[in-house]
Amino acid sequence: MNQQKTDDDGLFDHCPWLYAEQASQRQRAAQERRRERLLGGAGSVRLGEGCFVAETAAVYPDVLHLGDRSYIAAHAYVTGDVRTGADCTINPFTVVRGTVTLGDGVRIGAHSSLLAFNHGTSPDLPVHQQPVTSRGITVGDDVWIGSHVVVVDGVTIGDHCVVGAGAVVTKDLPAWTVAAGNPARRIRDRREPRGAAQGAEVSGGVAPGGAASGGEAAGPRSRPAAAPPTGPPRGAPHPAVKEQEPSALAGDLSAFATAARAQAADLLGRCRQPGTGRYVDRPGAEPTVRAHCDAVEIAELLLGQAPPDLPAAEHAARLRALQDPVTGLVPEYGAPPPVPRPAGLPEDGASAYHVLCVGYALDLLGSSFAHPVHTVRTTTADRLVRHLAELPWRDRAWHAGAWVDSWSTAAHWNLRLGTEAAAPGALEALFGWLHTHADPWTGMWGSPTPESGRLQMVNGYYRLTRGSCAQFGLPVPYAERVIDTVLDHVRDARHFAPGRENACNVLDVIHPLWLCARQTGHRAEEARSWAANQLTAALRRWHPGRGFPFGPTPDGTGPGREPGLQGTEMWLAIVWLLADLVGLADVLGYRPRGIHRPEPAPPAEGTA
Structure with missing residues (x-):
């Protein structure tokens, strides 16, 4: 029946x-x-x-x-x-x-x-x-x-x-x-x-x-086996906000930029240590070299000048004096000169990041390093390739990418000073190794981990490409796959649930999306939608007169939720990148020229 x-x-x-x-x-x-x-x-x-x-x-x-x-x-x-x-x-x-x-x-x-x-x-x-x-x-x-x-x-x-x-x-x-x-x-x-x-x-x-x-x-909608990740939009908008109309968002951006410029001197002043000419990230913290560099970046963005407590030449002189003439590296205040590894740089730590922040702060001040980064200038191609293979790509891709960022930035400063970037063939070996070791399915270097998903891989990608492809004006490999990987990553609640975003994680998403958008229109509407929602959320993080907090960190260390120079420097760049991806960057009236500059860094005079 x-x-x-x-x-x-x-x-x-x-x-x-x-x-x-x-x-x-x-x-x-x-x-x-x-x-x-x-x-x-x-x-x-x-x-x-x-x-x-x-x-x-x-x-x-x-x-x-x-x-x-x-x-x-x-x-x-x-x-x-x-x-x-x-x-x-x-x-x-x-x-x-x-x-x-x-x-x-x-x-x-x-x-x-x-x-x-x-x-x-x-x-x-x-x-x-x-x-x-x-x-x-x-x-x-x-x-x-x-x-x-x-x-x-x-x-x-x-x-x-x-x-x-x-x-x-x-x-x-x-x-x-x-x-x-x-x-x-x-x-x-x-x-x-x-x-x-x-x-x-x-x-x-x-x-x-x-x-x-x-x-x-299986169902009727299964994909072909060999298809790379494609298909309908899948980015997760910020759960706490709704995407605004472009006109409303433009108004909010304009109001934010006006307020930030008016308050810039106050937020710099609260982080200046009296009587020393040094800067702290936030009141109560110890002075750091990075904090001084962050102050230079913020002042240039919002005020179009050096931090107002000293003339630009004096800021530059203080930063230049920190460089160790033997290695060309910059240690933290009171620390001994760093000990480089065979490929030219320490694995991690302040001196590795100072290659970026001090170099670009000096550039913004109209100056430069006093010495080449000798430890990189003498790196041979074979030593560099061996070291690249030994970096912890599988489970610490951020650290591996950060090392590449510092090494390639040191090579850039050496070229700007008119010396060899490194031993003959080393810079070419770097780009050759990177292009032959990028994963064609993710577009990245490294692998997801159970502890943090795609976080290490995506964050390492930003640091690596910032210092290599972006800084030298070269295309990234597998740009469409990178966009797929990044838009998958933003759905990870461990890092992008409400109240969990921090400056590092958002920057390390928007920069790859922005960078790859210059090569492909792949999933452009989805990327713009994510950027618009993040932009609305970012503007709400501004603390009048104090700037941006970096945001929560899983281990409770770092700047955290207290507004400070590092959070402000990073979020100002993030806001610009987000706004540029949605077509509203001109409303801000500023454009990064330091570490987060959108254009390739200019070569030395007389070089191609």
């Missing part, structure tokens, strides 16, 4: 991908009421265009952001902080709990569990009294997770992965992995020919050809 279909037969609850084309007006009205209940309930809820949430799904989030055309099917259980890209499906009876971030085109098969939390196991307490911890689960783009899969807390599943039915994923899976088993293990790379590993895949719970058992996870 055939069962008669009615408007209430639960078809779309169990097969939500059919809703868009087959739902009746009555069913659409019922879904709209479901949507309104979710938006009006507890927690922060944002639902993209064409989303569907089954009536029978238990959805009790702290945060729920569904990208366009994403679905939660019947009897799914969703709690915590869950954010998805576009075209994602959480199928029937699936459990998604804790801090879970999904990219675009993620299909999760029925009866699977993504459990982004854990209980302690100390023997001195019953399990139900143990503290609950959460590191989060991150799933990339174009990922197919089969039925009855369990993904545990702290796992990152890379782009384009396929996870076979019944697998238990306890460790990270690199991009393009086909995995199965308990615990899940790699079967093959999805891009490899399929025939060779097919037998192992069937026994591991993955169907022949690499398809995860539990076909409903």
Whole structure:
């Protein structure tokens, strides 16, 4: 006997991908009421265009952001902080709990569990009294997770992965992995020919050809296997603000710039240490070389002159006197000359950053270093290449990128002084190594990490390209893939949830977006939308007479939430970059000319 279909037969609850084309007006009205209940309930809820949430799904989030055309099917259980890209499906009876971030085109098969939390196991307490911890689960783009899969807390599943039915994923899976088993293990790379590993895949719970058992996870919108991340917009606007009309935003920018210029002398004065001519980042802090350089940058941007306490020549003389004539490096106040490594620079620390900030502060003051950076001038190509290979790209990509930034900036200052940048062939070796080691799927150097997602990779990309490609006026490789990676990164709630943004993380997103936009129009509207929302949020951070705070840092160190020179210098540049990407930079009446200058740094006279 055939069962008669009615408007209430639960078809779309169990097969939500059919809703868009087959739902009746009555069913659409019922879904709209479901949507309104979710938006009006507890927690922060944002639902993209064409989303569907089954009536029978238990959805009790702290945060729920569904990208366009994403679905939660019947009897799914969703709690915590869950954010998805576009075209994602959480199928029937699936459990998604804790801090879970999904990219675009993620299909999760029925009866699977993504459990982004854990209980302690100390023997001195019953399990139900143990503290609950959460590191989060991150799933990339174009990922197919089969039925009855369990993904545990702290796992990152890379782009384009396929996870076979019944697998238990306890460790990270690199991009393009086909995995199965308990615990899940790699079967093959999805891009490899399929025939060779097919037998192992069937026994591991993955169907022949690499398809995860539990076909409903694929849905009708799965991407081709080899497609790089493309598709509909997926950037997450700032959750706390709505994008303004351009005319309103232009008015806010103009008012901000006028106020900042009027208050610049006061905010510089509060950070000047009486009787020493030195600067502190914020009242109560110790004086630093960087603080003096930040003061020079802020004064040039807002006042068009040197900090008003001293003539420009005196500021320059004080900074030039700090350079060690033997190494060419600048130590912190009271510190001994830094000890360079074989490739010319310390791995990290103040002296590495002083190559940037002191060099550009002197440039803004109409001066320059007194000596070449000798430790870089003598670096040979083979030593440089060996050192590049030894840098911690995999798990500390920011530190690796910062080292490249400092080295290439030192080479630039050497050229400006009319000496060799480095030993013959070394500068060419740097760019050759960078271009041959960029990942064609992310456009970047380094890899995501379970602890911080794409943070190290994206932040390291900014530092690296600032000193190399941007400073020397060269195109970046794989610009479209960089944009994809960066727009994926801004969905990571660990770094971009309300109240978590800091100057470093926002700068390290807007600069790559801005830089790559000069080469491609890829996802331009999405990038501009993100920039407009961030711009609105940034202007609200200004403290009259005190400037910008840097923002919260995970370890509680650094400038933090107190307004100071570092936060002000960085946010002024960020505001310009954000405004330029949305076409409103001219309203500000200033343009960075120091570390964050948009144009390539000028070469020495007589050089190409």
